[in-house]
Amino acid sequence: MRIGELSRRSGVSVPTIKFYLREGLLPSGELTSPNQANYTDAHLRRLQLVRALIDLAHLPVARVRDVLESLDSDSLSLRGRIGAVHRAVTPAPQPAADDGARGAAEAQVREFIEKRGWAVEPDAPAIATLVETIAVLHSLGREDLADQLDTYADAAERFAEREVTAVASRPDPDQIAESVVIGTILGERLIAALRLLAHEHVSARLLDRPSAPSHRTETTE
Amino acid sequence: MRIGELSRRSGVSVPTIKFYLREGLLPSGELTSPNQANYTDAHLRRLQLVRALIDLAHLPVARVRDVLESLDSDSLSLRGRIGAVHRAVTPAPQPAADDGARGAAEAQVREFIEKRGWAVEPDAPAIATLVETIAVLHSLGREDLADQLDTYADAAERFAEREVTAVASRPDPDQIAESVVIGTILGERLIAALRLLAHEHVSARLLDRPSAPSHRTETTE
Structure with missing residues (x-):
């Protein structure tokens, strides 16, 4: 042409x-x-x-x-x-934690990846992001979120299984590469948006119950 | 003090x-x-x-x-x-799609939210993000990713259930609010990093199999 x-x-x-x-x-x-x-x-x-x-x-x-x-x-x-x-197309980690917190987080992430049996390169940028994020969570006293790693990882494996299968079915390396770029970036945006909506939906049910913690009497909706 | x-x-x-x-x-x-x-x-x-x-x-x-x-x-x-x-703390949507694609995506998202029975405000920014992202996926011919909405939403509901429960257990509105900020932003970062690692892990298994599509004979690892 x-x-x-x-x-x-x-x-x-x-x-x-x-x-x-x-x-x-x-x-x-x-x-x-x-x-x-x-x-x-x-x-x-x-x-x-x-x-x-x-x-x-x-x-x-x-x-x-x-x-x-x-x-x-x-x-x-x-x-x-x-x-x-x-x-x-993997974002670089944003260094945010102090060295002490990072050391503990590195050990946690190493152990976590080993336990899951994930075959990943030790220098993958996503590992550094994981370490930084967990270190910050620890320094903020939010160990509860770091403890949900397995819940997140179970879902991530399910996503990856479907996504990589779909991508690998493309006939040409350039098309596979294009699919990887699109899927990595737009898939992440889909998941983030759906999580925010699910938060809103679940909050409607959990936060307005009489047992929801509040210092005030709730009279208005 | x-x-x-x-x-x-x-x-x-x-x-x-x-x-x-x-x-x-x-x-x-x-x-x-x-x-x-x-x-x-x-x-x-x-x-x-x-x-x-x-x-x-x-x-x-x-x-x-x-x-x-x-x-x-x-x-x-x-x-x-x-x-x-x-x-x-919800990111604003990035307008990227053209109007025709956006119209079709809006209908798909409306139907999707109704089908899931999600109680969310129609003007939630995450809905706009969802619409834009799906519109772009359609214009790129990646309907397969848009078709995985339910897989992502199932996981998002599971995440939200645990996350909102953890947050709601905090005793004070300011602490709840702080937890919402931390959980929304850092939770998203955890999920994204784990998904990238799962991609790497699953690719190792799926892309190197003899049945993996390739134009060349693979001799090196």
């Missing part, structure tokens, strides 16, 4: 496509004349992946280039290549 | 406490001499809530003031007051 059709089918403007070509995010088309090139469905899929990385994951162009290089690497297994995409 | 002890017990510096007093985020202490005031445990609890709203939820000072006013309102039930805190 010509660049105009690539633009129509992807919803990406021609100037933006040309920018991606110059920046090396999209391989050149096959030249059919000195100033006309032909693009394939592989270009379309790569373009959709680039949009997901830029629009959804908000990665800078240089980072997108790194991700695409990993994806195109022959020295990595499919899982290794997908893992690189997954890592790229 | 004097301001020095309030500072020690809360971990908030004296100048910051004085700033909160000036900004009306903390009620004045009882004056025991022209330049000395006495603070109570209620001040300590309010201070901890203010820190959670500022440090964890990153609310601006004016917004914190609004939240505290709702919390102190006599015209709202406990649930109404807690709801105001919950809303304040």
Whole structure:
């Protein structure tokens, strides 16, 4: 297809496509004349992946280039290549806890991952996020939330089982990678929104009961 | 207690406490001499809530003031007051979808909430987030993720049941509010991190199987 059709089918403007070509995010088309090139469905899929990385994951162009290089690497297994995409869209942990609290949280997380038998790299950014969050919970006296790790992890395994199965059924590595980006980011947004709504629903039942703790007599709804 | 002890017990510096007093985020202490005031445990609890709203939820000072006013309102039930805190720490939806996609997503979300029998306000920000996210998923051809709403909602209900029960057991409205802020924000971070780790774990099993789709022969690990 010509660049105009690539633009129509992807919803990406021609100037933006040309920018991606110059920046090396999209391989050149096959030249059919000195100033006309032909693009394939592989270009379309790569373009959709680039949009997901830029629009959804908000990665800078240089980072997108790194991700695409990993994806195109022959020295990595499919899982290794997908893992690189997954890592790229994983938020970095926000250091917030003090060192003492972090040490205890690290031990708790290490033990937790071992107990669950999870095969994960020890330097996964999500582990660092988990450690920081648990350390902050401890420093705030909210051990109760940290104690619910297993409840959360049971659900996370169920989600992952379905999500990875759906993603792995895609026929092409670029489509798998795009699905990973979309699923990681938008799936997280879905889960967070549903949890907030469930809070509202459950609060309606639990907080307005006569046994709900309150210093005041509740007369209004 | 004097301001020095309030500072020690809360971990908030004296100048910051004085700033909160000036900004009306903390009620004045009882004056025991022209330049000395006495603070109570209620001040300590309010201070901890203010820190959670500022440090964890990153609310601006004016917004914190609004939240505290709702919390102190006599015209709202406990649930109404807690709801105001919950809303304040709920992220605003990010408009991303076009109007056509949004219309279809709105209908899907309305039907979904009705089917689940969730008692939630129709203007809850989390509903708008849900609508936007589903609209984007549809425009990206990822209906499969939108179809997993029930899986996510089942888990969200289980989380909320435990979380709201834990929060409601706190003896004081300010402590309940602080728990809501901490639980909403840090709980979400725990769930997201565990889901990423579960992805990694499940991928190790599913993506490296011989039946995993790939255009290449996998020889390296």
